[in-house]
Amino acid sequence: MILVVGATGDLGGRVARQLRLEGQDVRCLVRQRSDDTGLRELGMEVVRGDLTEPASLKAACQGVDTVIATATAIGRRLAGTSPATIRAVDEQGMSSLVDVAEAAGVRRFVYMSFAGADEVIGTPLDRAKLAIERRLTSSAMQTVIVRSDAFQEVHLAPMARFDMAAGKAAVIGKGDTKRRWVATDDVAALLSAVALEPDPPVLIEVGGPESLTKNEAIAFAEELIHHKMKVRHMPRPIARLAIRLLNRRNDALSSLFGAGLLGDLREATWDDKPLRQRGINPKPARDFLREQARELT
Numbered sequence: 001m002i003l004v005v006g007a008t009g010d011l012g013g014r015v016a017r018q019l020r021l022e023g024q025d026v027r028c029l030v031r032q033r034s035d036d037t038g039l040r041e042l043g044m045e046v047v048r049g050d051l052t053e054p055a056s057l058k059a060a061c062q063g064v065d066t067v068i069a070t071a072t073a074i075g076r077r078l079a080g081t082s083p084a085t086i087r088a089v090d091e092q093g094m095s096s097l098v099d100v101a102e103a104a105g106v107r108r109f110v111y112m113s114f115a116g117a118d119e120v121i122g123t124p125l126d127r128a129k130l131a132i133e134r135r136l137t138s139s140a141m142q143t144v145i146v147r148s149d150a151f152q153e154v155h156l157a158p159m160a161r162f163d164m165a166a167g168k169a170a171v172i173g174k175g176d177t178k179r180r181w182v183a184t185d186d187v188a189a190l191l192s193a194v195a196l197e198p199d200p201p202v203l204i205e206v207g208g209p210e211s212l213t214k215n216e217a218i219a220f221a222e223e224l225i226h227h228k229m230k231v232r233h234m235p236r237p238i239a240r241l242a243i244r245l246l247n248r249r250n251d252a253l254s255s256l257f258g259a260g261l262l263g264d265l266r267e268a269t270w271d272d273k274p275l276r277q278r279g280i281n282p283k284p285a286r287d288f289l290r291e292q293a294r295e296l297t
């Protein structure tokens with residue numbers, strides 16, 4: 001039995017569906033009020049629970065061989081639909097899940113982190129990811145930490161102020177650091193693969209096939225939409241200040257700025273090898289932008 005924690009989310013949903021379509025027994029931990037229809041329709045078992053309620057995690061972990069944890073509060077916090085903080089969910093809640101999984105005899109724990117997580121920017125999400133990575137490496141369970149570069153569907157999209165329809169983009173820092181934006185589907189395929197393969201590595205850092213700066217991505221988008229985009233720049237010192245000021249008042253926005261700043265500071269030393277080695281043919285960032293441009297017409 002594989003337990004997916006975060007299956008009502010974008011990445012977690014793709015992972016759960018893929019494993020189910022491969023014939024795996026999949027159980028999902030789903031919050032009380034979240035819609036589980038799609039998961040049940042595919043024959044997945046649903047256990048109601050919440051990372052912030054440790055007692056609810058026991059039943060979810062019972063009889064489980066592998067846990068895949070993709071849950072995060074950041075998206076729900078940005079949307080204003082979660083009162084629980086990143087610290088409460090991503091750090092304390094995830095730590096409870098590791099404890100409960102260990103006690104329940106779970107063999108393997110696959111944890112979704114982000115590439116460059118060891119570069120400390122000091123956001124609530126950084127702290128949570130590093131704390132859980134540390135906790136897992138001292139765990140008795142076989143651990144697989146997947147650190148991926150930013151998702152194309154999030155960071156080359158309006159949510160992260162890369163808006164081809166509106167002709168607007170935001171750049172944190174200089175925008176000339178090489179990135180490897182990766183397709184969410186490719187990361188989902190990777191997580192599904194490492195949940196099942198016999199001897200996965202403890203740490204995987206991964207990105208998409210193309211090495212591209214934010215400025216290059218904007219220039220390419222401009223070619224596709226046949227006009228200049230209005231680009232707003234946030235210098236690195238301002239981003240650092242905003243991150244610090246927002247830390248307590250808006251943990252999600254602070255973490256989002258942190259992800260943007262990290263992408264400007266840390267050149268991708270990872271690549272798409274972990275995907276190709278597993279037979280995944282990763283989508284280049286330019287192909288994603290082409291698709292977005294086609295949808296506009």
Ligand SMILES: NC(=O)c1ccc[n+]([C@@H]2O[C@H](COP(=O)([O-])OP(=O)(O)OC[C@H]3O[C@@H](n4cnc5c(N)ncnc54)[C@H](OP(=O)(O)O)[C@@H]3O)[C@@H](O)[C@H]2O)c1
Pocket residue numbers: 005006007008009010011012013029030031034049050051052069070071072073074075076082084089093112113114115147148149150151152154155
């Ligand atoms: N976006 C990127 O560029 C990027 C890059 C690298 C790594 N990552 C990592 O990839 C993952 C993103 O996953 P995603 O796209 O599936 O996120 P998502 O769409 O925002 O979904 C978040 C999931 O977490 C669940 N969740 C939130 N609070 C919870 C709680 N208290 N208890 C239990 N579950 C809770 C949500 O459940 P509800 O539906 O009930 O709210 C949902 O299933 C995260 O771990 C993120 O850090 C993202």
